Amino acid sequence: MSAIDSALMAARSQFAITISFHIVLAALSIGLANFLMVLEGLWLWRGRQIYLDVYLYWLKVFALTVAVGTASGLILEYQFGLNWSRLSTQAGDILGPLMFYEVLAAFFLEAGFLGIMLFGLKKVGPRLHFFATCAVAFGSLISAFWILSANSWMQTPAGYAVGADGRFIAENWWAIIFNPSFPYRLAHMTLAAFLGTATLVGGISAWQLLRSPRNPRTRLQFSMALWMIVVLSPVQIVVGDLHGQHSLKFQPQKIAAIEGSWTRPPQGAGEPLRLFAIPDMAERRNHWEVAIPRVASLYLRHDLSGTIAALDEFPAENIPPVPIVFFAFRFMVGLGLLMVAQGLTSLVLRWRQRLYEARWMLRGCALMAPAGFLAMLCGWVVTEVGRQPFTVYGLLRTADSLSSVSREQVIGSTWTILVFYLLIFGTGLWVLLRILREPPHKDEAWPQPTLADETGQS
Numbered sequence: 001m002s003a004i005d006s007a008l009m010a011a012r013s014q015f016a017i018t019i020s021f022h023i024v025l026a027a028l029s030i031g032l033a034n035f036l037m038v039l040e041g042l043w044l045w046r047g048r049q050i051y052l053d054v055y056l057y058w059l060k061v062f063a064l065t066v067a068v069g070t071a072s073g074l075i076l077e078y079q080f081g082l083n084w085s086r087l088s089t090q091a092g093d094i095l096g097p098l099m100f101y102e103v104l105a106a107f108f109l110e111a112g113f114l115g116i117m118l119f120g121l122k123k124v125g126p127r128l129h130f131f132a133t134c135a136v137a138f139g140s141l142i143s144a145f146w147i148l149s150a151n152s153w154m155q156t157p158a159g160y161a162v163g164a165d166g167r168f169i170a171e172n173w174w175a176i177i178f179n180p181s182f183p184y185r186l187a188h189m190t191l192a193a194f195l196g197t198a199t200l201v202g203g204i205s206a207w208q209l210l211r212s213p214r215n216p217r218t219r220l221q222f223s224m225a226l227w228m229i230v231v232l233s234p235v236q237i238v239v240g241d242l243h244g245q246h247s248l249k250f251q252p253q254k255i256a257a258i259e260g261s262w263t264r265p266p267q268g269a270g271e272p273l274r275l276f277a278i279p280d281m282a283e284r285r286n287h288w289e290v291a292i293p294r295v296a297s298l299y300l301r302h303d304l305s306g307t308i309a310a311l312d313e314f315p316a317e318n319i320p321p322v323p324i325v326f327f328a329f330r331f332m333v334g335l336g337l338l339m340v341a342q343g344l345t346s347l348v349l350r351w352r353q354r355l356y357e358a359r360w361m362l363r364g365c366a367l368m369a370p371a372g373f374l375a376m377l378c379g380w381v382v383t384e385v386g387r388q389p390f391t392v393y394g395l396l397r398t399a400d401s402l403s404s405v406s407r408e409q410v411i412g413s414t415w416t417i418l419v420f421y422l423l424i425f426g427t428g429l430w431v432l433l434r435i436l437r438e439p440p441h442k443d444e445a446w447p448q449p450t451l452a453d454e455t456g457q458s
Contacts, residue, residue: 008402010410011083014417018076021421023380024373025069030144030190031197032062033110033137035224036117040133044126049442053217057440058201061432063118066110068428075417083410087391087401091168094160094176095150102146109139141190148189152182154392155383156250168392180250184243185383191236192379195339196372198228202342203369206362208439217440219356222365226355230343237336241299248300251393252309253318254386257325259296260286264310270294271307275330279322284312320388324381332378335371342368 036055043051077099080088088095116124116132124132159175160168170176202225208218248255260274262285273295277286297306311319342365349355356362387393391401 006407007405007410008399010407010414011079011402011405012398014083014410014414015076015079017414018072018079018417019380019384020377021425022069022072022076024196024377025065025072026144027189027193027196027373027376028200029062029065029069029110030140030193032058032065033133033140034194035197035201036062037130037133037137038224040130044130050217050220053440053442054221057217057435058221059117060435063114064428064431064435066114068424070111071424072421075420082413083403083405084391084401085403087396090166090396090401091154091392094153094168094170097170098146098150098153098177102143102150105139105142105146109142110136113139144190144193145186148186149177149179149182152185153177153179155179155185155387156181157392157395168395181243181246184239184246187239188236188243188379189376191232191239192372192376194228195232195236196376198225198232199339199342199365199372200369201225202229203366204436205439206365207369208436209356210359210362210366212439213356215439217442221440223355226343226346226365229339230347233336233339233343237340240336244299248308251386253311253314253320254325254382255300255308256311256314257320257322257386258329258382259300259308260289260322260326261308261310262286263312264307268305269307270305271296271300274326277326279326281319281322284316318389320386325386328378328381328385332375332382335375335378338368338371339375 036058039051039055039058042048043055113132113135116129117136120132121129153176156179157168158179159170159172161171163169201221205218205222205225208215209222212218244255259271260277260279261271262279265271270293272291272293274286274289274291277289277291279286294304297304300306300308311322345361345364346355349358349361389398390396391398
């Protein structure tokens with residue numbers, strides 16, 4: 001491996017580490033913000049204290065998530081200048097404004113109204129406080145809108161021209177923002193954030209119910225989480241199918257890698273569903289393949305005889321790392337099917353009026369707590385690794401996006417980031433576990449401002 005390839009792999013690994021931490025926190029903040037909005041709306045509508053108690057309980061978790069997520073986001077942003085300066089130079093005219101609007105939404109809406117959410121109920125009144133909660137929830141979605149627009153443009157670039165110096169120049173901002181893959185990715189990622197939050201809230205609630213099964217507040221949050229899983233998990237499957245159909249049109253190499261399809265089947269034979277295989281990049285074939293004939297044709301072409309372009313139809317240098325994409329996709333789908341089963345099981349138990357008493361279900365939900373976010377991370381791996389070897393798909397290769405850095409420099413900065421993450425995330429996790437070890441109580445205490453806030457001193 002050459003020095004450039006070594007530095008490239010180190011930089012990609014560093015970005016994978018930082019994005020994995022940040023994307024979970026960002027998605028959790030989106031899900032919790034909207035969960036809090038629903039809880040406070042129900043409190044104002046029905047006037048029941050139980051909704052406010054659950055709201056105040058998760059408000060503390062949300063504030064912690066935003067604080068830690070902001071720290072991880074700053075490190076992620078710095079990498080564009082440190083490790084990926086050529087990408088910033090080539091595509092900065094397009095990516096810069098999109099990311100600026102994301103930061104604008106995050107800080108002016110989310111951070112601006114978060115203080116009112118935490119400390120403002122007795123000062124501004126319930127209705128204006130609810131407006132602040134809605135503003136934070138809406139701000140989290142706007143933030144996701146802009147960051148996904150930027151990332152989607154890198155997947156399906158549109159509305160650009162290439163200048164004499166090779167830089168991408170914006171020509172049509174509507175085409176750039178609403179690029180071909182953006183609607184699918186926005187819907188898919190938003191649903192993933194909601195489902196990840198639902199499985200986490202449901203799992204934590206299930207663990208709390210195993211210890212205090214009669215707590216009505218824990219039952220409420222458990223029930224709401226499971227309703228979210230029931231409604232959204234089938235919708236996510238439909239959106240995922242539409243997203244896959246779109247990717248088949250614009251990124252056929254990615255779909256071929258997902259399916260582990262090295263050669264096109266004979267005419268009329270259909271595309272098999274490969275349940276398991278060990279893809280071999282060197283020999284360009286699969287080992288230990290277990291497949292069901294024709295089944296993949298149903299969801300790829302919606303018939304039993306359709307096929308897709310196979311990996312041997314593309315230049316070898318343009319094929320993504322097949323094993324990573326192949327297995328990540330199957331983990332994502334497997335976890336998604338488990339969430340569907342979790343939702344259907346909860347419906348049966350509700351009908352039998354045993355939802356809160358079935359301890360096997362509570363244990364299963366507790367084990368499923370990280371499932372939504374693990375599925376989201378697997379999906380992100382499929383999306384980003386499947387785009388390789390390009391940063392701007394088909395136009396700018398990842399190797400040409402790297403800064404003039406050495407492997408040693410990248411590894412050194414990676415260790416620095418990991419130490420910082422150990423401190424920040426370790427502290428955040430310790431505080432989170434202290435909050436979650438007790439279920440929400442009656443008349444849950446409102447977060448208290450500092451002495452400086454109370455006296456008006458800075």
